[in-house]
Amino acid sequence: RHSFFDLILEPGEKQTVTVTLKNDTNREMTIEQDVTSATTNINGVVEYSPNDIEPDESLRFNYDDLINAEREITLPAHSEKTVNIELEMPNEKFDGQLVGGLTYREKIKEEEVVPSDQEGLAVTNRFAFVIALLMRQNKNTVEPDLKLHNVAPGQVNYRNVINVNLQNPKMTFLNRMHVNAKVQGIDNPDIVYSVNQDRMQMAPNTNFDFPISLEGDRLRPGRYLMTMTVNGTKDDQGDYTATNREGEEVTYRHEWRFEREFTITGAQADDFNERDVTIEPENRSWLKWLIIGLLLLLILLLIWFILWKRRKKKEEEEKAKKEAEIAALRAQLENQELPKIPKE
Structure with missing residues (x-):
């Protein structure tokens, strides 16, 4: 048994490798077969199975374009099957390695999903294994870069x-x-x-x-x-x-x-x-009281302005009334004839 393939092929050369799958259970199984180029995860660990990591811009040859393999394989109960994977080396010459993996997982039907006690969650039990796949054209040493x-x-x-x-x-x-x-x-x-x-x-x-x-x-x-x-x-x-x-x-x-x-x-x-689940939310109660204080101050200023406005208006009305009374009195005096003083 091998946990990886390490193949040396000529440019443009084709080769078929085989993987034997065995079903020891009492039921039929459907196996999903995935092929992907290797990636590196955030822990600094090489991933050979499918994931959400985007291919790097320096990747010249993707395994999706180099390998022809069945997507699903059916295994009857108590049976085994040899699966053929067809590989093709790129025509372009290069030094170094093409690295990827073959992933095998049992396909789970909806009716086989076990409900969980937690709302919205479900539990599935299925096996999976990965075979690393390395292809190169020679054994020339390539120094890494970063x-x-x-x-x-x-x-x-x-x-x-x-x-x-x-x-x-x-x-x-x-x-x-x-x-x-x-x-x-x-x-x-x-x-x-x-x-x-x-x-x-x-x-x-x-x-x-x-x-x-x-x-x-x-x-x-x-x-x-x-x-x-x-x-x-x-x-x-x-x-x-x-x-x-x-x-x-x-x-x-x-x-x-x-x-x-x-x-x-x-x-x-x-x-x-x-x-961040480890950070306690900031205590912003001071902000709440600040806003309340500013609102109260604004209300007090508004009340003061209304009262000041009313007072000013009343004062202006009283002043106008007095001025009108003075003007009327002056006019009355002007219209009256002055008394004549007798001559001695």
């Missing part, structure tokens, strides 16, 4: 992280990958997050988001600097050393150093903090 793409805030399992996207653009594995990284605030240097993680692996022509945990802290807006050293391919004769989490010094053949400034906006911080 590139830094984006650095941005994100989440893993609803917990805040800083995602550092790393790409392996070469047609070879990056083995025994060791990452030592730090994120520090530029506006606030007291903000520091670091990680030291080793024993990772990247599949050829893949990328993944390496997460730097905030360890339950809130994301805070501002400018930050990410520095990272990545080592790969353990080699006692290598030129680079790194210390792992256990305090052991390990020698590597390759090393890459990256540095990148990035910014976390207020909107990003609010959005991720609200969705």
